Amino acid sequence: MSHGAFRDTDPDGEIAFEQDYVNLLYAHLDQLRERLTARRRTALASAAGTRQALVEREAVVHQYGGRLAQLNAAENALCFGRLDLEGTDRPRYVGRIGVHDPDGEQDEPLLIDWRAPVARPFYLATALQRDGVVRRRHIRTVGRRVVHLHDEHLSNRADPEATEVAPEGAGPDSITSESALLTALNAARTGRMNDIVETVQAEQDRIIRAELPGILVVQGGPGTGKTAVALHRAAYLLYHHRELLERRGVLIIGPNTTFLRYIAEVLPALGETGAMLATTADLFPGVAPTRVEAGPVTALKGQLLMKDVVAGAVADRQWVPHDDDEVVAVRHDGQLLRLDRQACLALRERVRSARLLHNEARPLVRRLVLTELTRLWAEAVGEDPLGGENLLGPEDLDLLRAELEENDGVDGMVDWLWPVLTPTRLLRELFASPQRIRAAAAEVGLTQQEQDWLVREGTGWSEADVPLLDEAAELLGRDDSTARRLAEQLQTANLEYAQGVLDVLRGSESGDFEDEESEILAAFDLIDAEALLDRQEEVDHRTAAERAATDRTWRFGHIIVDEAQELSPMAWRMLMRRSRSMTLVGDVAQTGEPAGASSWQQALQPHVGEHWRLEELTVNYRMPGPIAQVAADVLQALNPKLPAPEVVRPDGPVPWTRRVADLGPELVAAVAGELENLDQERRLAVVAAPDQTQEVFARLQAGLAESVALGENETLARVAVVEPRETKGLEFDAVVVVEPDRILAASPRGLGDLYVTVTRATQRLGIVHCSDLPTVLRSLRH
Numbered sequence: 001m002s003h004g005a006f007r008d009t010d011p012d013g014e015i016a017f018e019q020d021y022v023n024l025l026y027a028h029l030d031q032l033r034e035r036l037t038a039r040r041r042t043a044l045a046s047a048a049g050t051r052q053a054l055v056e057r058e059a060v061v062h063q064y065g066g067r068l069a070q071l072n073a074a075e076n077a078l079c080f081g082r083l084d085l086e087g088t089d090r091p092r093y094v095g096r097i098g099v100h101d102p103d104g105e106q107d108e109p110l111l112i113d114w115r116a117p118v119a120r121p122f123y124l125a126t127a128l129q130r131d132g133v134v135r136r137r138h139i140r141t142v143g144r145r146v147v148h149l150h151d152e153h154l155s156n157r158a159d160p161e162a163t164e165v166a167p168e169g170a171g172p173d174s175i176t177s178e179s180a181l182l183t184a185l186n187a188a189r190t191g192r193m194n195d196i197v198e199t200v201q202a203e204q205d206r207i208i209r210a211e212l213p214g215i216l217v218v219q220g221g222p223g224t225g226k227t228a229v230a231l232h233r234a235a236y237l238l239y240h241h242r243e244l245l246e247r248r249g250v251l252i253i254g255p256n257t258t259f260l261r262y263i264a265e266v267l268p269a270l271g272e273t274g275a276m277l278a279t280t281a282d283l284f285p286g287v288a289p290t291r292v293e294a295g296p297v298t299a300l301k302g303q304l305l306m307k308d309v310v311a312g313a314v315a316d317r318q319w320v321p322h323d324d325d326e327v328v329a330v331r332h333d334g335q336l337l338r339l340d341r342q343a344c345l346a347l348r349e350r351v352r353s354a355r356l357l358h359n360e361a362r363p364l365v366r367r368l369v370l371t372e373l374t375r376l377w378a379e380a381v382g383e384d385p386l387g388g389e390n391l392l393g394p395e396d397l398d399l400l401r402a403e404l405e406e407n408d409g410v411d412g413m414v415d416w417l418w419p420v421l422t423p424t425r426l427l428r429e430l431f432a433s434p435q436r437i438r439a440a441a442a443e444v445g446l447t448q449q450e451q452d453w454l455v456r457e458g459t460g461w462s463e464a465d466v467p468l469l470d471e472a473a474e475l476l477g478r479d480d481s482t483a484r485r486l487a488e489q490l491q492t493a494n495l496e497y498a499q500g501v502l503d504v505l506r507g508s509e510s511g512d513f514e515d516e517e518s519e520i521l522a523a524f525d526l527i528d529a530e531a532l533l534d535r536q537e538e539v540d541h542r543t544a545a546e547r548a549a550t551d552r553t554w555r556f557g558h559i560i561v562d563e564a565q566e567l568s569p570m571a572w573r574m575l576m577r578r579s580r581s582m583t584l585v586g587d588v589a590q591t592g593e594p595a596g597a598s599s600w601q602q603a604l605q606p607h608v609g610e611h612w613r614l615e616e617l618t619v620n621y622r623m624p625g626p627i628a629q630v631a632a633d634v635l636q637a638l639n640p641k642l643p644a645p646e647v648v649r650p651d652g653p654v655p656w657t658r659r660v661a662d663l664g665p666e667l668v669a670a671v672a673g674e675l676e677n678l679d680q681e682r683r684l685a686v687v688a689a690p691d692q693t694q695e696v697f698a699r700l701q702a703g704l705a706e707s708v709a710l711g712e713n714e715t716l717a718r719v720a721v722v723e724p725r726e727t728k729g730l731e732f733d734a735v736v737v738v739e740p741d742r743i744l745a746a747s748p749r750g751l752g753d754l755y756v757t758v759t760r761a762t763q764r765l766g767i768v769h770c771s772d773l774p775t776v777l778r779s780l781r782h
């Protein structure tokens with residue numbers, strides 16, 4: 001590996017040279033923005049008298065808006081790289097977007113989008129595999145000012161002074177652009193994730209640019225860049241498959257809303273705003289889970305056997321009398337027409353054999369019920385007093401049937417036998433009734449304890465309920481009656497609104513207008529309210545993400561799942577319905593959820609068999625060596641088969657431990673000491689077991705403001721007190737772990753939570769404990 005020296009001065013005018021070029025790029029960016037803003041303004045102001053013109057105008061305005069957002073996002077670090085190539089004097093500049101000189105004669109763009117194939121050597125070229133690259137230059141800018149250049153000479157013919165051999169142990173051989181990378185890794189964390197577009201590494205680049213179709217699993221230890229890679233892959237795929245992915249949308253699933261906030265700025269910074277960020281809990285429109293359930297309940301609800309429980313619950317609602325004494329009956333024309341158990345059983349079998357979804361089978365149920373009731377009524381009224389054949393002919397039967405159709409009691413009977421069910425009604429009524437649970441679980445063999453876990457007191461949905469609601473929706477099919485009623489109401493309301501718009505237009509019509517310019521057509525001459533409504537519906541410029549958020553059956557162009565190891569089998573089942581083109585990133589050593597995966601094979605086999613491919617990330621960019629060593633010890637105990645990632649920064653502060661009598665002043669002193677070790681802008685997380693976070697927070701809130709010479713708000717803004725699960729996917733400059741023994745005891749999945757906890761720090765790690773340290777933290781014991 002070779003790398004160049006920093007140039008802090010600019011003896012050869014290199015910075016000035018690059019500054020000129022960067023100025024030129026920004027001038028083009030400004031020009032482009034101005035031109036687009038003006039065009040957008042003109043389009044907005046243009047008249048759109050016809051339906052077609054209105055649709056076209058809206059499309060153009062929308063398109064300009066999207067492009068402008070991309071250009072605005074490129075403002076920061078527009079250009080960050082340059083490649084000098086063999087056989088040409090013209091360098092190739094790499095940046096966030098492509099910039100062309102509209103008047104230029106050259107074919108080659110002034111700036112190449114990092115996602116374009118010709119930008120790839122910027123990330124991949126090494127001294128051994130140069131790909132035609134003689135020199136790779138990293139250009140660092142602050143605002144629009146070039147502040148630093150760093151060169152890597154990949155050619156043997158390069159200036160020997162600018163090339164030096166990497167010091168021993170400076171990190172894995174595969175690292176490129178080491179100086180720029182180390183600058184990024186050592187930077188203070190802000191609480192929001194940054195993009196890594198300037199320093200993507202070769203193994204990451206391969207994953208980012210992997211082909212779209214199919215299921216790609218990315219396994220990697222903590223800090224190997226899985227989240228970063230997943231988000232850059234989203235940007236890459238949107239660039240290369242824009243038409244498909246803007247139409248179908250990209251869904252990004254994260255473990256919780258804190259995490260989604262943490263990553264929210266990465267894609268916009270890469271110029272992409274169209275992806276939908278969600279947790280699996282958000283995937284059933286209209287349901288916002290707030291209910292917290294105990295671990296065993298969550299674990300049970302996540303298991304695949306719950307699909308059979310839900311199916312059992314639906315089947316149980318397709319009612320038949322329990323014995324020969326029970327009947328369903330309707331009174332008609334003085335006759336009591338009854339369906340007994342045998343008749344109901346036969347009817348149910350006929351309907352089930354039609355293999356329709358529950359709600360969609362209702363019209364068939366109604367038809368069969370009517371046939372049976374008609375037969376019963378005919379038997380009663382057409383009976384030949386002399387004992388001969390029934391006196392009624394086919395036409396009479398048709399009349400009887402038509403009459404029965406008008407009887408409200410028939411609908412009541414159908415409701416009883418085959419009620420219209422929504423997913424929420426089905427599960428609400430299931431979880432409220434031990435009898436229903438027993439009936440639903442009859443074929444599944446749930447233990448009494450498991451059945452009791454499903455009984456729900458109170459209301460509200462949990463995250464684990466969402467895949468069950470989705471399952472129910474799949475089995476029930478559309479509840480047409482409600483949907484139709486709602487659609488009709490909406491249509492009426494919208495029609496009234498559209499009519500109102502036309503009335504306003506008419507109201508504003510001037511008297512002169514009618515007399516003198518009757519040739520000119522006004523909007524209300526051309527369209528009626530219904531047409532206006534149609535027109536509004538056609539001009540639906542919500543992004544695919546926005547439309548998908550309200551449509552449970554939306555199929556996405558691609559789904560990215562982060563912390564994918566946490567998904568339960570039922571959650572996988574739900575996601576698989578939404579796309580089969582997926583990137584799943586995670587680490588099976590970090591699983592904390594009770595129903596999460598122990599292996600990718602176990603997680604995916606039931607849904608896609610062997611149809612998935614695995615890539616691995618092997619380099620830890622987050623932790624310095626001494627912290628990584630602590631993590632490696634925990635990993636060794638957790639799953640010795642998983643290799644600990646290599647580190648990029650071998651050196652760093654040694655993690656410290658402090659034994660305290662209780663979590664009082666000594667804890668405060670330890671945290672205060674740690675804060676003093678950190679620069680002002682750096683942030684600290686104090687991680688404690690779920691049942692201790694409140695106490696720890698209260699102690700620190702009271703004690704820290706006094707110990708550290710800072711205001712209370714200022715101090716607490718730098719210190720987050722969190723439980724292990726809340727730190728999933730996040731990182732902090734420093735982490736203080738409180739009572740690891742207690743964290744271990746509170747984890748449903750053994751060492752997973754502790755492993756997550758000790759792998760969050762980018763700079764410093766400390767441990768405060770009252771009880772003995774767990775054996776896995778042996779390297780920290782004195």
Ligand SMILES: Nc1ncnc2c1ncn2[C@@H]1O[C@H](COP(=O)(O)OP(=O)(O)OP(=O)(O)O)[C@@H](O)[C@H]1O
Binds near residue numbers: 224226
């Ligand atoms: N090529 C890179 N250049 C600069 N920074 C990088 C690079 N790769 C990763 N990082 C940084 O390393 C840190 C860890 O990355 P990330 O959070 O994506 O890892 P992860 O594998 O998802 O970790 P975890 O499993 O713990 O959630 C982040 O700060 C990220 O920006």
